[in-house]
Amino acid sequence: KTFRKYLIAGNWKMNKTGSEGSDLINEINIALGKQTDVGVAVCPPFTALESCAKALEDSNVQLGAQNMHPKSEGAYTGEVSPVMLRDLFCTFVVLGHSERREYFKESDAFINEKVLAALDSSLKPILCVGETLEQREANETFAVVKEQLVGGLKGVTADAADNLVIAYEPVWAIGTGKTATPEMAQEVHKMIRDELSSLLGAGAAAKIRILYGGSMKPENASSLMDQPDIDGGLIGGAALKAKSFVELVEIAS
Ligand code: PEP
Numbered sequence: 001k002t003f004r005k006y007l008i009a010g011n012w013k014m015n016k017t018g019s020e021g022s023d024l025i026n027e028i029n030i031a032l033g034k035q036t037d038v039g040v041a042v043c044p045p046f047t048a049l050e051s052c053a054k055a056l057e058d059s060n061v062q063l064g065a066q067n068m069h070p071k072s073e074g075a076y077t078g079e080v081s082p083v084m085l086r087d088l089f090c091t092f093v094v095l096g097h098s099e100r101r102e103y104f105k106e107s108d109a110f111i112n113e114k115v116l117a118a119l120d121s122s123l124k125p126i127l128c129v130g131e132t133l134e135q136r137e138a139n140e141t142f143a144v145v146k147e148q149l150v151g152g153l154k155g156v157t158a159d160a161a162d163n164l165v166i167a168y169e170p171v172w173a174i175g176t177g178k179t180a181t182p183e184m185a186q187e188v189h190k191m192i193r194d195e196l197s198s199l200l201g202a203g204a205a206a207k208i209r210i211l212y213g214g215s216m217k218p219e220n221a222s223s224l225m226d227q228p229d230i231d232g233g234l235i236g237g238a239a240l241k242a243k244s245f246v247e248l249v250e251i252a253s
Contacts, residue, residue: 022048115156127165169212190228
């Protein structure tokens with residue numbers, strides 16, 4: 001774990017205009033200064049990326065998007081391409097978030113196209129996986145997460161390890177205030193790392209950061225991040241306020 005740098009990534013979802021976003025980043029920048037112990041990223045909505053990129057010019061905090069289309073350009077009304085995200089200085093892109101899987105019917109095959117396109121465009125995918133409550137109660141957690149991983153990573157090779165991030169987000173814990181216990185999360189993170197090892201080799205699996213997401217906040221973060229296979233967090237609600245977001249970075253350092 002010592003050679004995996006923690007990553008705290010904020011998923012703002014459909015929150016913050018451009019000016020609200022840059023105000024939040026200014027507060028985060030002041031609080032964090034030039035710390036480099038922990039990787040930090042914010043993922044604003046598309047419409048706030050440009051103003052957020054400006055606010056991040058002198059910062060070590062990196063920028064990410066919440067989704068993208070796999071093609072570089074073309075007749076895809078309403079969509080945004082990897083080239084466009086690179087042009088706005090994005091480093092990361094969240095792919096396969098459970099809200100996109102559920103509300104926008106994204107399949108593993110489509111998410112896989114996006115993962116490959118992101119890597120091809122030098123964007124670092126944060127591939128989200130996780131089971132619903134119903135699936136957990138039916139003892140399908142491992143099978144579901146494994147299927148999402150295998151499907152999402154088809155065609156990905158070991159040399160992507162430095163650029164690939166996985167986020168384990170149990171759907172029942174997202175935005176609900178319910179967090180997986182550290183032991184429950186670790187069990188799945190370990191399974192994910194074992195699966196990465198069989199897909200990409202042990203060397204690659206040891207390098208890939210696996211974030212936990214689902215109601216992570218300053219009160220529960222340290223026991224989660226103490227687990228051997230939890231390398232940081234994908235943070236929703238607690239990323240919308242500088243105070244809680246900065247505290248999470250401090251807990252990770
Ligand atoms: C998320 O949606 O990525 C998330 C983790 O949300 P929250 O922290 O609000 O549960």
